[in-house]
Amino acid sequence: MGKTVADLKVGESAVISGFQNSTLTLKLLEMGFLPGSMVKLNFKAPLGDPLSVRISGYNVSIRLDEAAMILLK
Amino acid sequence: MAMKKYIQVALVGNPNSGKTSLFNQLTGLKQKIGNYPGITVDKKTGVCGLKNGKKANIIDLPGTYSIYPRSDDERVVFETVYDLNPITKPDIVIAIVDAVNLKRNLLLFTQIHDMGIPIILVLNMMDVAERSGIEIKVRKIEKAFGIPVIGINARTGEGIDRIRVTLSTMPVRQDIKPFYDVKAFAPDLIEEVKNEFNLENDYQAYLILQQYQHVHQLSDEQKRFIEGLITKYEFDINSFQAREIIDRYAIINEFIDGSIKVKLDGQQFRFTDKIDRLLTHKVWGYLIFLLILMSIFQSIFAWAEYPMDFIDQSISNLSLYLKGIFPEGPFFALITDGILPGIGGILMFVPQIMLLFLFIAILEETGYMARVVFLMDKIMRQFGLNGRSVVPLISGIACAIPAIMATRSIDNWKDRLITIFVIPLISCSARLPVFTILIAMVVPEIRILGIFNLQGLTLMALYLLGFLVAILSALLIRQFVVRKGKSFLIMELPLYKWPRLNNVLITIYEKTRSFVWGAGKIILAISIILWVLASYGPSHEIKNAENTVKALYAGENLTEKQMNSKIASYKLEHSFAGVFGKAIEPVIKPIGFDWKIGIALITSFAAREVFVGTMATIYSIEQADAETTIRTKMQNEINPDTGKPRYTPAVAFSLIIFYAFAMQCMSTLAIVLRETKAWKWPILQLMYLSALAYFASFITYTLLK
Numbered sequence: 001m002g003k004t005v006a007d008l009k010v011g012e013s014a015v016i017s018g019f020q021n022s023t024l025t026l027k028l029l030e031m032g033f034l035p036g037s038m039v040k041l042n043f044k045a046p047l048g049d050p051l052s053v054r055i056s057g058y059n060v061s062i063r064l065d066e067a068a069m070i071l072l073k
Numbered sequence: 074m075a076m077k078k079y080i081q082v083a084l085v086g087n088p089n090s091g092k093t094s095l096f097n098q099l100t101g102l103k104q105k106i107g108n109y110p111g112i113t114v115d116k117k118t119g120v121c122g123l124k125n126g127k128k129a130n131i132i133d134l135p136g137t138y139s140i141y142p143r144s145d146d147e148r149v150v151f152e153t154v155y156d157l158n159p160i161t162k163p164d165i166v167i168a169i170v171d172a173v174n175l176k177r178n179l180l181l182f183t184q185i186h187d188m189g190i191p192i193i194l195v196l197n198m199m200d201v202a203e204r205s206g207i208e209i210k211v212r213k214i215e216k217a218f219g220i221p222v223i224g225i226n227a228r229t230g231e232g233i234d235r236i237r238v239t240l241s242t243m244p245v246r247q248d249i250k251p252f253y254d255v256k257a258f259a260p261d262l263i264e265e266v267k268n269e270f271n272l273e274n275d276y277q278a279y280l281i282l283q284q285y286q287h288v289h290q291l292s293d294e295q296k297r298f299i300e301g302l303i304t305k306y307e308f309d310i311n312s313f314q315a316r317e318i319i320d321r322y323a324i325i326n327e328f329i330d331g332s333i334k335v336k337l338d339g340q341q342f343r344f345t346d347k348i349d350r351l352l353t354h355k356v357w358g359y360l361i362f363l364l365i366l367m368s369i370f371q372s373i374f375a376w377a378e379y380p381m382d383f384i385d386q387s388i389s390n391l392s393l394y395l396k397g398i399f400p401e402g403p404f405f406a407l408i409t410d411g412i413l414p415g416i417g418g419i420l421m422f423v424p425q426i427m428l429l430f431l432f433i434a435i436l437e438e439t440g441y442m443a444r445v446v447f448l449m450d451k452i453m454r455q456f457g458l459n460g461r462s463v464v465p466l467i468s469g470i471a472c473a474i475p476a477i478m479a480t481r482s483i484d485n486w487k488d489r490l491i492t493i494f495v496i497p498l499i500s501c502s503a504r505l506p507v508f509t510i511l512i513a514m515v516v517p518e519i520r521i522l523g524i525f526n527l528q529g530l531t532l533m534a535l536y537l538l539g540f541l542v543a544i545l546s547a548l549l550i551r552q553f554v555v556r557k558g559k560s561f562l563i564m565e566l567p568l569y570k571w572p573r574l575n576n577v578l579i580t581i582y583e584k585t586r587s588f589v590w591g592a593g594k595i596i597l598a599i600s601i602i603l604w605v606l607a608s609y610g611p612s613h614e615i616k617n618a619e620n621t622v623k624a625l626y627a628g629e630n631l632t633e634k635q636m637n638s639k640i641a642s643y644k645l646e647h648s649f650a651g652v653f654g655k656a657i658e659p660v661i662k663p664i665g666f667d668w669k670i671g672i673a674l675i676t677s678f679a680a681r682e683v684f685v686g687t688m689a690t691i692y693s694i695e696q697a698d699a700e701t702t703i704r705t706k707m708q709n710e711i712n713p714d715t716g717k718p719r720y721t722p723a724v725a726f727s728l729i730i731f732y733a734f735a736m737q738c739m740s741t742l743a744i745v746l747r748e749t750k751a752w753k754w755p756i757l758q759l760m761y762l763s764a765l766a767y768f769a770s771f772i773t774y775t776l777l778k
Binding site for chain 2: 026031035042046047048054056057060
């Protein structure tokens with residue numbers, strides 16, 4: 001299986017390639033997780049979940065299993 | 074078209090875009106909170122005076138990221154903006170966007186823009202944008218869209234006047250060319266819908282196909298008609314929606330490149346990143362959160378006490394004063410002993426509510442609340458709760474009323490409901506007097522390991538037990554509550570900001586008002602009923618109480634005070650509450666209670682601490698020195714069945730456990746009703762907690778007997 005946002009290291013950036021099909025896809029798109037755009041992992045919560053990522057010019061918190069839905073190039 | 078008295082204006086925007094600040098700036102204290110039919114979302118409206126003497130009625134819609142709703146809150150936005158009724162539909166929409174975070178904010182704006190409603194684009198936080206090196210060409214945007222674009226600073230009020238002017242000079246129709254053309258998806262279908270529903274706008278026709286279930290003006294027949302069209306033309310709702318969002322963002326990107334200039338990339342995050350490093354640190358993060366929580370509850374406990382005592386004193390002084398000037402009679406007694414203490418009971422909560430919301434408003438305003446959720450989400454998820462449940466749950470230590478009101482910030486309805494359900498299990502401050510008197514009666518005052526007082530340890534154990542049972546209950550209830558879709562946490566972590574005093578004060582004012590008028594009515598009604606139950610009885614024994622008691626104690630040389638308390642005790646015994654207390658004795662006997670405790674259970678429904686007062690009346694104790702005397706009287710009470718003391722440790726612990734779990738508080742019921750807007754939730758909760766209390770007390774009593 002390909003790399004997802006859940007696999008990013010702190011400070012690492014990557015380009016989104018697509019999504020695992022789920023009911024969350026539309027929500028993620030609306031929040032600015034767009035194929036072709038750059039996503040950066042800012043930091044993780046102390047227990048490793050959720051994550052703080054920078055996307056489309058702002059910071060957003062997502063859970064690990066939600067991050068695993070976002071595929072990277 | 075008939076002239077409407079007010080222009081209807083709908084205020085839309087993303088969460089954290091400064092929408093509430095703008096609403097407060099436009100309307101001040103002229104705000105009203107109502108309901109949307111059938112759901113728990115509050116409808117916030119306010120009146121805004123315009124330049125030409127006209128007035129605008131502004132609806133503050135819930136924050137949303139897109140026109141496609143994913144929750145009840147967001148559905149309200151769609152339903153309000155997409156209104157086919159020319160009378161109720163908004164005349165103008167104000168779309169507020171965060172200038173620092175333009176890209177994501179513009180998505181919703183372009184969707185509403187394309188619906189063809191007259192719209193004003195408001196760019197907020199222009200000052201922060203400038204400081205971060207982001208230069209926005211406002212005139213260029215204005216020209217590109219052909220609509221008014223206003224740059225403001227909602228926190229200082231800069232630019233607000235220009236919105237007022239624009240609202241009053243706004244034409245009824247704007248000639249709007251769509252930002253994004255949806256017609257390509259299904260040209261024939263969209264044409265057919267436009268003809269059928271008499272629509273002129275392509276995007277409106279497309280939205281009917283996407284969202285027909287949420288357009289309430291449609292009849293079932295019309296909905297079936299649309300379903301038929303969707304199948305006929307193979308209109309693929311989800312993939313069209315995805316395409317639309319991706320395409321819109323692509324155009325927005327192009328548009329932004331042409332209308333903003335960024336000098337220093339990422340400058341706006343510098344301050345926030347630094348603070349986040351500290352506040353989400355694995356040690357400091359939790360430590361600081363704990364410290365903040367502790368100072369909140371310390372101040373609620375310590376500071377609220379003075380105004381509460383003042384309210385208590387003033388009400389009883391007023392009652393005494395009125396008793397002095399009123400003639401005797403049931404009507405005046407109702408005022409001085411029923412209604413006045415009832416109002417006092419409502420006002421008593423106000424200091425705690427104000428203090429808690431002072432802190433909560435500051436936490437929300439600064440952006441720290443999102444970090445609390447971030448820190449606590451993983452832990453709380455194990456128990457079927459949500460990171461946002463933490464602050465309400467901990468607030469329950471002070472009082473369940475403000476705590477339940479604080480669950481508003483939990484956006485997932487099921488998580489919010491579960492949190493509301495378990496909050497009364499957290500030991501509130503009203504239980505303290507009950508616990509202290511009962512613990513002092515049966516737990517010896519000895520020291521463990523030389524430092525810990527056994528009585529204090531027992532009290533602490535009760536608080537821990539409350540938390541434990543609350544968490545276990547959340548797990549249990551989660552099994553029964555069906556969730557609509559998966560719960561998710563895709564939540565913006567906004568930039569840190571200084572709190573605005575104005576917004577904090579309006580929040581406090583609003584919460585207080587909504588408690589006094591919303592829950593207060595029910596609290597007053599129940600407290601009057603309870604007063605009637607305790608003051609009147611079915612037989613005439615209660616009327617002749619004075620003579621009977623005087624005759625009974627004629628031989629003993631009682632002072633007037635002693636005689637009065639004997640009479641009060643006799644009256645209570647023969648009142649409706651007394652009769653009920655005796656009637657429920659068979660039910661409460663298995664958990665070790667007698668009818669005297671039964672009466673106290675009924676009367677303390679007004680507030681748990683009333684238990685102490687009722688016990689004092691039953692044992693005819695004068696007010697002074699009540700606590701120690703009640704304890705001695707209760708300790709000396711003999712059980713006629715066994716000939717041994719009535720309050721064995723088994724009975725006392727059973728009673729303690731009962732008070733720890735039971736929903737012995739009408740104000741909590743009233744606020745749950747107010748917050749869930751359906752009788753079934755407080756009733757279910759009362760049943761669950763009573764059953765839990767009874768069962769736990771039964772086990773306690775049986776084990777210790």
